[in-house]
Amino acid sequence: MNEELIIQTPGQGLIDITGKLVSLVNASECQHGLCTVFVTHTSASLTIQENADPSARRDLENWLNRLVPENDDLYSHTTEGADDMPAHIKAILTATSISIPVMNGRLGLGTWQGLYLWEHRRSAHRRRLLVHLGA
Amino acid sequence: MNEELIIQTPGQGLIDITGKLVSLVNASECQHGLCTVFVTHTSASLTIQENADPSARRDLENWLNRLVPENDDLYSHTTEGADDMPAHIKAILTATSISIPVMNGRLGLGTWQGLYLWEHRRSAHRRRLLVHLGA
Amino acid sequence: MNEELIIQTPGQGLIDITGKLVSLVNASECQHGLCTVFVTHTSASLTIQENADPSARRDLENWLNRLVPENDDLYSHTTEGADDMPAHIKAILTATSISIPVMNGRLGLGTWQGLYLWEHRRSAHRRRLLVHLGA
Numbered sequence: 001m002n003e004e005l006i007i008q009t010p011g012q013g014l015i016d017i018t019g020k021l022v023s024l025v026n027a028s029e030c031q032h033g034l035c036t037v038f039v040t041h042t043s044a045s046l047t048i049q050e051n052a053d054p055s056a057r058r059d060l061e062n063w064l065n066r067l068v069p070e071n072d073d074l075y076s077h078t079t080e081g082a083d084d085m086p087a088h089i090k091a092i093l094t095a096t097s098i099s100i101p102v103m104n105g106r107l108g109l110g111t112w113q114g115l116y117l118w119e120h121r122r123s124a125h126r127r128r129l130l131v132h133l134g135a
Numbered sequence: 136m137n138e139e140l141i142i143q144t145p146g147q148g149l150i151d152i153t154g155k156l157v158s159l160v161n162a163s164e165c166q167h168g169l170c171t172v173f174v175t176h177t178s179a180s181l182t183i184q185e186n187a188d189p190s191a192r193r194d195l196e197n198w199l200n201r202l203v204p205e206n207d208d209l210y211s212h213t214t215e216g217a218d219d220m221p222a223h224i225k226a227i228l229t230a231t232s233i234s235i236p237v238m239n240g241r242l243g244l245g246t247w248q249g250l251y252l253w254e255h256r257r258s259a260h261r262r263r264l265l266v267h268l269g270a
Numbered sequence: 271m272n273e274e275l276i277i278q279t280p281g282q283g284l285i286d287i288t289g290k291l292v293s294l295v296n297a298s299e300c301q302h303g304l305c306t307v308f309v310t311h312t313s314a315s316l317t318i319q320e321n322a323d324p325s326a327r328r329d330l331e332n333w334l335n336r337l338v339p340e341n342d343d344l345y346s347h348t349t350e351g352a353d354d355m356p357a358h359i360k361a362i363l364t365a366t367s368i369s370i371p372v373m374n375g376r377l378g379l380g381t382w383q384g385l386y387l388w389e390h391r392r393s394a395h396r397r398r399l400l401v402h403l404g405a
Contacts, residue, residue, distance in 0.1 A: 002302050002378075032136075032137050036304055036369045036371065038369065038371055040378065041383070042318065049226075050177045055211045056212040060223060060227060062209055063207075068333075074333055074336065075329050076328065077326040077328075079323075085329050091319075092317045092319065092363075095365070097368050097369045100232065100265075108173060109175065111175075113177055128380065131371075132304045134404055135270070167271075168404070169402045183312065185358060188347055190346045190347040191358055194347045195358060197344055198344055228362075233366060233367050234367045236272050238400065244310065247312060269404055270405070
């Protein structure tokens with residue numbers, strides 16, 4: 001089964017999409033299988049991170065923003081805005097696809113794991129994800 | 136087929152889990168398919184690296200420790216210990232899931248590839264991995 | 271279905287393999303499924319990046335070369351050449367496997383996405399990739 005998931009992002013940040021994925025898995029009645037999420041963009045990505053303390057996600061963002069700053073003299077690809085090239089770099093350092101086993105009808109995330117869509121552009125974007133559920 | 140794999144780590148470092156994965160694939164009698172490994176934690180991760188010279192893995196660790204040091208003033212998420220926030224960051228820079236094709240009954244790793252569980256916390260941990268084997 | 275894909279690289283750089291993957295998917299007559307690409311080496315990797323402006327890929331390379339330079343005093347694994355240890359580090363920061371859903375017989379890449387084999391060694395190499403196509 002393949003499904004499309006449209007996520008409206010408010011701009012840079014980690015957006016929790018765990019609930020949407022759990023709903024898809026529940027609706028599918030899949031008992032044992034593999035759930036793969038794929039993001040169809042090159043300036044947004046996926047990550048699995050702690051779902052408890054929001055300070056962990058804030059630190060992640062600040063750390064990655066410091067590692068990949070805007071207005072770096074190295075960039076030649078600047079026509080799409082100061083946040084575009086950093087967004088591409090952040091995307092390659094994180095994940096474009098993540099696969100999570102489904103066991104006994106439940107998405108196999110750990111207790112403290114959440115799945116996040118990471119918007120790397122400053123402005124709001126409509127992001128299209130593909131979800132595959134296989135046996 | 137889904138299996139759980141429990142790995143006891145001795146603290147920070149790369150733990151070779153190739154043998155355990157090969158055993159699972161052999162026991163399954165799968166001839167052609169896809170083997171996916173998923174780690175259910177946010178302070179440990181997966182990586183495929185050279186299985187020959189141990190100095191390569193030592194350099195990897197030292198390099199990542201330098202890129203993501205403890206006690207960075209940027210961190211606000213510090214209540215779980217000085218090694219916790221670096222562990223989360225290292226996890227997002229490496230992999231939470233990896234998929235390896237199975238061909239002719241053999242896990243398709245290259246000659247020099249090993250699969251490693253990367254423990255990012257200083258203390259010993261019990262880590263739970265999920266392995267999916269599909270057609 | 272599993273296939274082997276041999277790519278001859280001219281040395282360091284991003285090699286577009288989207289066309290080869292699309293051909294495999296088309297030939298398979300798969301309508302809905304999941305296509306997984308796996309690279310069997312530890313000094314080359316995979317990435318999905320913008321397929322439009324080549325300056326984005328050039329900046330990616332330059333940025334990663336600056337983050338992971340050759341001749342870093344930290345390296346002890348130097349017998350295979352100055353570009354070997356940086357190649358291993360770059361491989362763990364990017365992807366060894368990527369999974370892309372197939373929908374209505376089409377590989378589900380976004381409009382601006384291309385799939386690239388990233389050669390991290392300076393000299394030409396023969397790289398072996400495995401492609402799995404499942405339901």
